[in-house]
Amino acid sequence: MAEHFYPLRVAEIVPETEEAYSIRFEVPEELKDAFQFKAGQHLTLRTELGGEEVRRNYSLCTAPADEELMVTVKRIAGGVFSNWVGEQLKAGDTLDVMTPHGSFTTEFDPSAKRHYVGFAGGSGITPVISLVRTALSVEPGSRFTLFYGNRDSNSVIFLEALAALKDSYLGRFELYHFLSDEEGDVELFNGMLDRETCDEAIEHLIDQPEEVDAWFICGPGPMMDAAEAALLDRGVAKERIHIERFTAGRPSAALAAQMAALQEEAAGLTLSVTLDGRTRKVEFSAANILDSAREAGMPAPFACKAGVCATCRAKVTKGKVEMAARYGLTDEEIAAGYVLTCQSVPVGEGVAVDYDA
Ligand code: FES
Structure with missing residues (x-):
């Protein structure tokens, strides 16, 4: 699915500890369905700081039944976004918020005894x-x-x-x-x-x-x-x-070298990318499939670009890709052909990926 950001008003900033704040958003009636979530999921927040677009993922701390959209942000030393939240963000401001996603969840069943x-x-x-x-x-x-x-x-x-x-x-x-x-x-x-x-x-x-x-x-x-x-x-x-996972470890030197070699080989290859029901031919023109699709003008979704959040997940429907970090995917998803496009490089011509699958 293409990324869907909506401007949401900050209803309240709740200090949780000296270093952590929760942001509660106002969700207008017409967006209530889009912002339904499952316990354990997260939101991607987007804003512009110092002339640059900044995106961060934060987990929802509320339960779906609370009908409140609230994420918690902990300040980290040197963290551009988390410190901005702590120092500047206030009730009444607006932030771009992507609809909830993430697979750190399970199906709850009222009759279960777990x-x-x-x-x-x-x-x-x-x-x-x-x-x-x-x-x-x-x-x-x-x-x-x-x-x-x-x-x-x-x-x-x-x-x-x-x-x-x-x-x-x-x-x-x-x-x-x-x-x-x-x-x-x-x-x-x-x-x-x-x-x-x-x-x-x-x-x-x-x-x-x-x-x-x-x-x-x-x-x-x-x-x-x-x-x-x-x-x-x-x-x-x-x-x-x-x-x-909120953050990824550094890739090993060997993996970084292997990916660099694959990127070089893949430069100029043509891929087919499906997003929101439309399929287009895209040239592999960047370090990974996600960036190549975006450079071609397709609004493929992303947040961390580090292989952690799975916002950029797509299914490989043809050909083969190599993936560097893969924290954001389960073994079952990998077996089913899903990849993190921010970490993926096509191997050979004719690769097709589908963000809608
Ligand atoms: S953007 Fe987070 S895993 Fe690709």
Whole structure:
């Protein structure tokens, strides 16, 4: 699908901690359908700063049933957009917002009796709290266990909202805080969610880890890697592990060199690109398929351009492409022929990609 940005008014900026803010948007009646979302999804925000277009993805912290569109932004050192939000954005301003997307979610079913477990670190709580809210309210027979890592109690986003959820859903929501710079009585909770802590948390705080229906992981890279490895080493099936990355690691020198060689070989090849029901021939004129399509005037969607968000996802319907980073796709999507076009280079003539598939 082509990108669909809509100008939305900021209804409110809610300070969550010293470093984090939630932005609540006003959604006019006629856009309510377009902005329906699933728990765990995110929005791409677009604005112009210093004469340049800036796009960022932020996860929704609300549940679909709340009927409120709200994302949470954590300020990062040197972060152009996050600091602008913290210092300048105010209620009444307008931002371009892309309709919700993302696959860090699951199908909720009111008759289900499931056990969900989340590992969240820092602002990685944002999509996870959306999932917690939804699981507990939509599935009265289900429960959620959350392991949440932070520096200290002042930096815990949604501290009160999580405590309130615990009170409202007694016995169905278990919450464990892990603090790296603050010491409490229980040794296990002092420190980061590293591999050892993840192992112990699974072993001692989950009654039947093998019975957990879905695991959700979102936070800093090392935390996500630790939690994922802890689960895989216990034999948890990959399809039960959902991971949401906000940033990508640097590609290895070998991969960067391999992609550069492929780009050189692919320069000038013709591809066929389908977007919003129209198919056009496009020359491979840039570093990847996404940029080539955009250079040809097609509004192919993107946000991170780092292989993380999957906004640029398309299906290869003919020929072969090579992809560098692929964090934003599941194994099933890759097997079904989906690629991240911001990371993809055609191999040979006759490649066709379809953004509508
Ligand atoms: S634009 Fe984010 S994965 Fe391609």
